[in-house]
Amino acid sequence: MTDAPRPGTHPHHPVPAGPSGGPPGTGQAAAEALSIRVEPADGRPVVVLRGELDIVTAEQLGRTLDEVLSGDPPAVRVDMRDLAFMDSAGVACLLRAARRTAVSLVSPSVVVRRVIEATGLASVLPIEEAP
């Protein structure tokens, strides 16, 4: 599935797009924050994510999902339209929820969508488009 991707994209000298490291708590908190909103909709809750889902913010999502799952919903939809980034810790968080109920990802950006595809998780975390 992963032959040379996207011919025509010109390679450039890499510039890390992530936070530029340094000791924690140096003022990048706001930029990296994740905001989570839960919209209960007919017993099929929608968790709306905005920002970046990474090792730091995944814990917060984990707690939110635990709360949502405590209501034993038949399915949970995670709205990813405004999610800019997701790392493996975020994926782990969603995978754990997927063990307990059907979790689907709504309209993830191509960046996030590609991560799901590359890790072969599309079958576990199905992607659906927002109506």
Added chain:
Amino acid sequence: MTVTAAPATAPPPEATADAATAVATTPAAPGPTLWVAATLVGILVVVAVFSWLAYDAYRHTEDDLLRLRAEDAAALFPTATTAVQTELEAGAEVVAATDDTARFDQLMADHVGPHRSFVGVSLWRLTSGGAQLLTAEGKPLLLAGQPGTLAAFLRAHDQSDVLGVSPLMHSGDMLRIGYAVAATPTTTGLVAYAEVSLPAGRRLAISASSPFADLHYAIYLGRRTDRADLLATDLSSLPPTVAYATVDAPFGSSSITLVVTAKSPLAGQLLLDLWWIVAVVGGVLAVAAAWGVGRTVRRRQQAEALATALDEVARQNRDLYRQQRTIAHTLQHALLPERLPGVPGLESAARYVAGVAGTEIGGDWYDLVALDDDRALVVVGDVSGRGLRAAAVMASLRFAARAYAAQGDDPETILRRLSTLLDLEQEGHFATVLCAQLDVGTRRMVVASAGHLPPLLLADGTATYVPVVAGLPIGVAPAGDRYVSASVTVPPGATLLAFTDGVVERRGELLDVGLERLRAVAGTLDLHLADFLAGVVDRMGLHLVSDDAAILAVRWCR
């Protein structure tokens, strides 16, 4: 419900405690005592100067005023001599005009006697033989007892229109002064002579309106201040022990010298008191200022100590952070192969680059297992998340994979067996693993992936990703999963590059962009394997990336 998660850090408690100790043990800077003393001394010197200036101004003013008052008082004496002279002159001249000495007696009657101008008066005619008494009234005249002296005195003044004043005369406790006035025209030779008595005890009766009212005085006849010439005084000691002014004034043919002191400050009590008021107020201000300076200096020192302590906390925080990073790196490297095993016909090199963010250990790993003389197994994996738990999962997966490989399992089997070993639900982590079995002689390669990014194959000047279908990551399927391997035969000299997502993934960037970047970078590097890998690490900017990155390169010898 809106929840915002953000990285939060608090300084480790140990660091705070250490900083507190540091505050306590920081040697105190030189105390504020020096500042306080300097301020006190400085202001007191200024106060002393002003106080002295105030006193000096008082003294000068007082001296000037005393001199003016003395001159005022002295001005009384010429007036007094004029009155005496007029009275005596009138008596002498009426006789000169009428040649009737009774007229003299009549005229003088009002001026002679107790509490009048003179104690005794007389009229004399100077002749070539001496002085001839024409008439006398009142008490006997002291100078009349010494005819020679009297005649000389009268003769000395018979041609003058100035009142003749005799030296001070003593007789018992009587003190007298004699006055001589010649009648005009002087050719008549008539001279009036009178004596006045000075008050007993030399004390004058001073009225409240007199210029002498607020002065102590000593009046001398003549220009010297001899006790013998003292006419009157109310000073207990002479010369005075306090500031005094001395003036002289004409007194008929003689003069008087007046010495005065002030009974009370002439310039007013306030000017007298000003110097010590300045001193007291200035002293109080000096103490207050010194106290203020002391307090300011102390506060500043406290602030500086606090700033130093905060710097120390920050430094210790940095040290701690560095230390934790060092520990994480050490542990990481301990869990990775110390060196890659030699496999005949294969070159290999690997790099692990810790992310710049955070102090926790990552879950990336690489491994190369020599299966036999002709085959080797490449494993690259990435456990989700970070921390000791992730590292423990990584270690168990790494060594399990080695064990399965040693038992002869192929990549598909190894991944399937690993997938039963880890459960996301229990461990909280999942892992992506790439497994490739290389055959040196046949240059055949079997690759299987558990959710892992495909390896890059560099052969014959082209770079392509090995088309392997990624199965589920390890730990996702509770009962394990099945994997499908891809089989590729490579040309001699081909290089296989297996890596973790930290090599290509960048925030906000499509994964394919990173994959393409790696393909381009690796494709342009044609170097010895170790240099090649260093070039990849460098040009992919892995030392600047927040995530950990592991990369393993294997090259078939030509």
